[in-house]
Amino acid sequence: MKERTVWVVGMGPGGGLQMTAEAARVLKQCDVIVGYTVYVSLLRELFPEKEYRTTPMCREMERCRMAFEEARGGKTVAMVSGGDAGVYGMSGLMLELSAEYPDCTVRVVPGVTAALAGAAVLGAPLMHDFAVISLSDRMTPWEKIERRLQLAAAADFVICIYNPASRTRADYLRWACDVILKEAEPERICGLVRQIGRDGETARVLTLMELREEPVDMFTTVFIGNSTTRVIDGRMVTPRGYRIR
């Protein structure tokens, strides 16, 4: 019998402006908020009266069990992810682990993921069919990532790249550009946004060859246009096909 609900909440990028009404309502009514340290520190300012539980990065299983255990202890619990909890966030692992906590129901509250928020900053790059690919090979073999990049470019998808770099993966975006260059021209319009929704947010529109040389970090989201993407007044725009000439 399900007696307890554990919420998994996407808080959107940045500090609260992009949070949905439902996410804010759930966080407001819960006792305990569990999350990765960076996101929790953003929330402490908005909801100072809550109890917070954190674990460092790469301790996801521990963090999830913490949430279920708090719920069993009688607390109303929300596990938070930046952006959307369902896109490289915590909702999948929470649902996988929920099999071990049959008295708990996991409910997911969606949020604005970096692909959508970054696209809005750049203009309208995702107006046609698109693919979202993470370059993190922590849990996916690079060969699979490479194949997805190449097929996505061959299919003329707009491509949005998450996790383009980390301290141990400095060259991954350059490698990804080299894979895409097998299918796309060097002048292909691309864009990147750093620190979406946070202080110091920056954006740049550039070509695929320029992107290859661009330093990026784990707080950067990258967009590779499709064959029709162009620059209009400094903005990155993929026409949907309404035939404006």
Add this chain to the structure above:
Amino acid sequence: MKERTVWVVGMGPGGGLQMTAEAARVLKQCDVIVGYTVYVSLLRELFPEKEYRTTPMCREMERCRMAFEEARGGKTVAMVSGGDAGVYGMSGLMLELSAEYPDCTVRVVPGVTAALAGAAVLGAPLMHDFAVISLSDRMTPWEKIERRLQLAAAADFVICIYNPASRTRADYLRWACDVILKEAEPERICGLVRQIGRDGETARVLTLMELREEPVDMFTTVFIGNSTTRVIDGRMVTPRGYRIR
């Protein structure tokens, strides 16, 4: 010189619960809201004091020009899309047309798109790399849609399908399933959500072969799992790869 800002706002799916704080703030401060009739009627309840301008479906250019003209008339204007304005919404066309209105700056406010909201209802289908594809051939040749479906399945992306049917495209989802069946097994886990965030929302988890026979309409969002997607306690879950056995 840019004298006026025209806002393009994604209001999320349904009637307001999934709207972000920023979207609500922009709509609250504007004089005129322009949009497709269905979305506008949802907003009239939340913001009854605004002026509204609508055009029927398929009159997108006219609707965009209406927004720019209102802005030139001195009004603060927001063009609204359901979900996210940057995913098959109005931000692209607004930016394309903005070249004709050099005194106006277009600013885009992101929203929760149906892929994210539908995923949250089903469980966590988008936890790994995914592709978003519209089956509408109003502005894209079917051959291009077919090629994208096949390459996305070959790349083992989770696939989220928008516009799976309309009155004139009753069989398109069946055709899409047949394309995907060239690369994926008939038992592949799929899901669909109808009327996301609205009264009468329903969801179903089913196999690819069952999906082929399923009646859908333009208010349905469809998810095709990747090779690792499975059902956990009735929910559709794509593991990210944290190796839970």
